[in-house]
Amino acid sequence: MNNIKYILGSFGDPDEMMHGIEKLQENNIKIHDVYTPMPIHGIEAKLGVKRSRLDIAAFFFGITGTCTMLSFVFYAAVLDWPVNIGGKPHFALPDFIPITFELTILFCAFGLVGSYYASTHLFPGRAPRVMDLRATDDRFIIAVDAKQNTEHNKIDDLLKEAGALEVKHNERKYISYE
């Protein structure tokens, strides 16, 4: 038994890589993930990737900002230090809409950056998770979990048949932790 963890098919052309995905799927081989240097149209549908829930997160981050600012304004302008400004009510809502709007956006933006870092493990000081460095440059990578799919020779053949320039057997998941 060998220690191969992941099989990577490295393609030079996105169409050949899409072809490779089809080949693997026809043979019921589960694809772990695909890494490409640029966005590829329609790849999510092909891989069956679930839709991002970032929009729902954005909504709740935004609402948090709205509530934070409105409660702070209520505390500051009504509870803690009421001042008569032009005879208006203490909690003159229209006056506070702009700042509430700003804080909604600020919370939303920070929250989304935070969620993005958390979901991609990209916090400062942490090595990025990369399976093949050339996936950030000029290669399109299909990664197959070698422990789950044990017919390694068949996978190699299928990838090469589809046009893979190189097939790698990695003994560790992320080569960037060095």
Next chain:
Amino acid sequence: MGTHNYNLTEQFEFTGKAKTLSIIAIVVGIAAIGYGFSAESLHERTFANLLLMAYYFACVCMSGAFFLAVQFVAQAGWSASILRVPQAMAKALPVAVIILIVVMGLGLYTHNLYHHWHADGLTDPSSPNYDKLIDGKSAFLNVPFFMGRQVIFLGIYSIFALLLAKLSNNEDLEGGLNSYRKSFKYSCIFLVIYGFTTPIFAFDTVMSLEAHWFSTMFGWYNFAAMWVSSLATIAIILILLKKAGYMQWVNKSHLHNLGQFIFGFSIFWTYVWFAQFLLIYYANMPEETVYFYKRFEHYEFWFYLNLILNFLAPVLLLMDRDNKRQENILLTVSIIVLCGHWVDYYQMIMPGTVEEHHAFGFIEVGIAVGFVGLFTFTVLNGLSKKPLIAKNHPFLQESLNHHL
């Protein structure tokens, strides 16, 4: 992305229910106008409603031309297959322009509209009617210059609207990129003219009803209203055509794009509306607050209804991605937004004309229905003249394969 077998010579047939209903609506409108002119006391209210709907009609049509121009200048590909709908709206603009100018001319002549700056003795210092503010503005607000501006602005919009429709027609016949390049050039010129003149058009047509008051945001506020109502109209026409079996190439992604537009520009409308409101509320100067004082005193229901229909409804209903892609939800929201902008124009126009004697009855509903019928009739009639797709548009394939 498979191969498509769409019928690219498909043509809309304007017959049957759509034609009957629009003619019935026009008849209802004529009946409402007849009723409005049957009694002297109803004249001003009828004129105010005619101005409202003529302005609305013209705005929706000229924003159809604006939509075309924006698509050409942005070199947008997604919209290439739906351009015939805004083109049909643009082609209806001359009809709207004639009606609007006639309504304004008659309103001025009979002193039912714009009597705030157009009455005897307003600019004569020896007259008891003398109004210093109006006298100061009379170099701009006088009948010849006012009507001249209207004719020139609306004439220019109509010429460009017809030109863009004609170029698309040439493209169908000749093919090639020649028409597209020309459309691009004329769209650039049109957008510059349109951007600078629509605020003045709104100042003239609506803001001058209360000529003492002014707001520099008013032009953009009206621009946002006309643009979003035009987008909603395009969405409604597309969805209804699709439901009737035409334009099967319009997919969820096209609707998604239109939904995003309606969502975004509803927020833009609210932004401009609020920018105008907040400054007046915050500064609290009597000559400015008088505008909102009237609306709070006599139009409170309409004032809040305006915000609910034009801000809360589209924002809450269209925020979700899936909702923008659902035909029925988008259709509902578009209808809400169109009704909302009627309410918006209602509370812009009525306090300056009938003041506290406003009502909501047969005249309001009938004239609105009549203009909707007229709009439907002219637009669908224009739509039926040409194939439903511009088959030689250079970005047509991109639009047919549009996917978000």
